Amino acid sequence: YPGEAEVGAAVLSHCPRSFIFGGTATVDHYRTNPAVQVHGPGFSKILLGDDIVDNWEQYLDLMVQSVLVNSGRSCINCSGIWASRHTREIAEALAKRLGPIEPLPPDDPKAELAAFTVSGQAEAISVDIDRALEQDGVEDATAPYHGGSRLTSQERYGYLRPTVIRCESPQLAAAGKEYMFPYVTVVECPQDKMTSSIGTTLVATGITYDEAFRQSLLEATNIDRLNLGPIPTTQINWLAPHEGNIVDFLFRARAFQMA
Template sequence: MSELIQLDALGPNGAYRASNRRTVTDVTGAPVAELSLVPQLFVQRGMAALRKAPAMPADERAAALERAGHAFATATIGGLSVEDYQHMVSRVSGIPISVVRAATTAIARSAAEVCRAAQNARPDGAVNDWRDPLTRQGHAIWTRRGDVLAVHAPGNEPEVHTLWLEALALGYKVAVRPSQREPFTPHRLISALREAGFGADQVVLLPTDHSVADEIVRAADLAMVYGGESVMKKYRNDVTVLPQGPGRSKILLSGDGGGDGDWRSHVNTIVDSVSDYGGMACVNTTAVFVEGDPTPVAEAIAERLSELPSLPPEDARAVLPVQPLDSAKTMEKYLLDHAGDATARLGGDGVVDDLGDGSAVMRPAVFQVERSDAPQTGIELGFPCVWVAPWSQADGVVPLKNTLVLTAITCDEALIDRLVNEPTISNVYIGDHPTYWMRPGIPHDSYLADFLMRSKAVIRD
């Protein structure tokens, strides 16, 4: 494409092309698009319009979401076919195109099922509407905590945009601030939602620079904000903000091997958990804890990961992420500087594979540490990088805390009880299940509706 793609803001009065535009580049540094960045006044007016807009009726929302998901995965939107869209996302983010294609399907499926899936979070003792006959005797109803949700979206993986669709399904108006790294997915999804029947005052795309970003959060009733440790610290005590930080997903390989006693039968699951999604997602495994000698496990993981090819992200065979060369070298330096006394099983000499065009493949890294409480096990990077540590029953649950997904390959029911009851472990997969397993209607980091909704009592004549 010789001309730069224009990614306009999508405000309450339609598309808006700002004078302040950020150039979006691909992994080689070549310009591919311009993203309009809106000023604070535009944000304020857009958020005010969302607040004034009535919610769509529930049946209309469900039908529109399903239409939007179908269009997102099949139609030409904003001048881009689905193939053009997938190519652009792969080129600007460095995500393997196979991952982008799978995410496209997942977004369409989620949009079709989200209204039904959202109901999984509703308490059994509550109804959806005060008009329900049960409220004549007094009953709980499930209702929103607010009307407007703000989303500061990430750019590491398109499938994260399935989450805020649940807010639309529940009647919220939604404002999305896209990542400047990968704005194509939210732009396409919001365009599809509008074409499917959602009003321009129901869902908006508000690209901004950092100086204006906080205004979107302040003007909303609730917000979902993605980022690293600084974001988690900033919003930790704000009950109106749901921070989404590093996943630090883990695998525990117990001495019983999940019943078969042989860790080798689980290597495929471990390797896939580390490398699926290009190793860029919060559900990718970043640490493996082994009861017994971790050395053969680390060596087996390293051997398998070393076989993955280095290819440009748009190649259908690509499985590893690609970054601009300078960014790749910065990430490599961070890894090697923080590896400390860990033993490198793969990647000790570096993880950057220069493709010769200004971009580089991030090769996998496997490091073995000596203690279950080694600080390196908390390091999460945007490529397949895993720390292998010893673990014993005496270590208990402590090294496994602060985890989005923990796959526990064990038959020890007492241990499983402790893991399931540990508040800082969001999801526990028991047995040979990869940490990236997800399904619509199953909690990701709790149900989003746990944050968006509440129950209140209603009795009427």
């Protein structure tokens, strides 16, 4: 909308039906408003089954792509990789690939990171991450690649370098966070606890051939779009939109035939 937050709120209050995209606070604000369909953070994830996790290296490219494409700004970007073991090795391998990526000018064809243009936003996100890192069982695997700071501040914008956080359990605060840059947590969790612990998930890629685990993912109502097999969370099928079609809410469907 063409203005600050209060302008957007005024627009929505005068429209019979509206879409809005925003953070968790926006979702909570409009959750009970039947005239507004609100789309919040994706919290999209890759779940590695016990049957394949020992071969996690085979899926490293897929994990990197899911985290990094579009500078990590899409709701379908992966912000959590869950496994029952090898989480330290996975986090270190991801950090080795993502951590060295540096901010480049936006017109550079090799640029992979988008700038934060809202004043103070990048700084606030970096502080929030550092606060979560104070908990026991949380480790920043990318810290050795950041040269002292993930934040690069300029006069009118800022950059955050890709950040990979290892969490020893799903209960840690860092495991439930998502930001508009390549940020991913590698979370250690038993396979039989995953579907009940991942929370609301827009896209889940379940890499497993265990039929019982696949069935539990199919039955998980907290997953909006499910990929079974090695499919990036960012892979889109236009015939199967993960948040429905615009006509479903904003328009009335009509049937039509002509002879």
